[in-house]
Amino acid sequence: MESYIMAPHHESLFKFSPKLRLGILASGVGSNFEALVKATRDSFLQAEISLLIVNNPNCGAVNKAISLGIPYQIIDHRSFPSRSEHEQQIINAFQKSDVEILVMAGWMRIVTSLLIKSYPDRIVNIHPSILPSFRGTNAIKQALKSGVKITGCSVHLVNEEVDSGPILVQVAVPILKEDNQESLSAKVRKQEHKSLPIGVAIAGKRWREANYG
Numbered sequence: 001m002e003s004y005i006m007a008p009h010h011e012s013l014f015k016f017s018p019k020l021r022l023g024i025l026a027s028g029v030g031s032n033f034e035a036l037v038k039a040t041r042d043s044f045l046q047a048e049i050s051l052l053i054v055n056n057p058n059c060g061a062v063n064k065a066i067s068l069g070i071p072y073q074i075i076d077h078r079s080f081p082s083r084s085e086h087e088q089q090i091i092n093a094f095q096k097s098d099v100e101i102l103v104m105a106g107w108m109r110i111v112t113s114l115l116i117k118s119y120p121d122r123i124v125n126i127h128p129s130i131l132p133s134f135r136g137t138n139a140i141k142q143a144l145k146s147g148v149k150i151t152g153c154s155v156h157l158v159n160e161e162v163d164s165g166p167i168l169v170q171v172a173v174p175i176l177k178e179d180n181q182e183s184l185s186a187k188v189r190k191q192e193h194k195s196l197p198i199g200v201a202i203a204g205k206r207w208r209e210a211n212y213g
Contacts, residue, residue, distance in 0.1 A: 014045050020204040029061065123157065129143060169195045
């Protein structure tokens with residue numbers, strides 16, 4: 001039987017009054033976005049998703065937002081002459097929705113200081129490795145190629161160096177000899193869905209305590 005280790009481990013509910021207001025950034029199928037919605041509706045995480053923003057009009061996250069009844073906007077980066085103008089539009093949308101914490105749930109764009117400084121210590125990302133190992137793209141492929149026996153996922157705050165911000169939660173996932181990129185990705189993704197709501201709650205708790213006592 002495979003064993004998984006999460007640190008820090010939390011079994012209690014995360015209580016926020018009023019509820020945390022989350023803004024989600026996604027580019028892909030939206031499975032982590034869906035996991036966050038489920039965590040809020042199961043009352044594991046006392047939060048509401050105020051707005052989903054996608055940069056890819058054809059991504060699966062849009063369909064999930066429609067089926068789940070979550071407000072969304074498509075802000076396609078290809079419609080803007082610069083990265084800063086694209087990010088400013090994102091900032092404007094989240095500020096209008098009074099968002100407290102941003103969550104990059106499969107956001108396939110490197111963010112700049114413009115977005116980071118607008119939400120300092122309030123942008124959460126999920127990465128499919130035990131950081132600082134296997135930063136950047138193709139983390140699962142990197143792990144398999146390296147021959148390591150354990151990989152996993154990390155939930156961390158975003159800063160200006162890619163995949164290097166303070167770590168909130170990590171989960172260790174064993175790599176079996178029969179694993180390939182597809183099977184290992186599926187195992188890691190399952191743990192992402194469990195750890196991301198916890199990481200968001202930790203970031204939210206820190207933010208609330210620092211600003212509201």
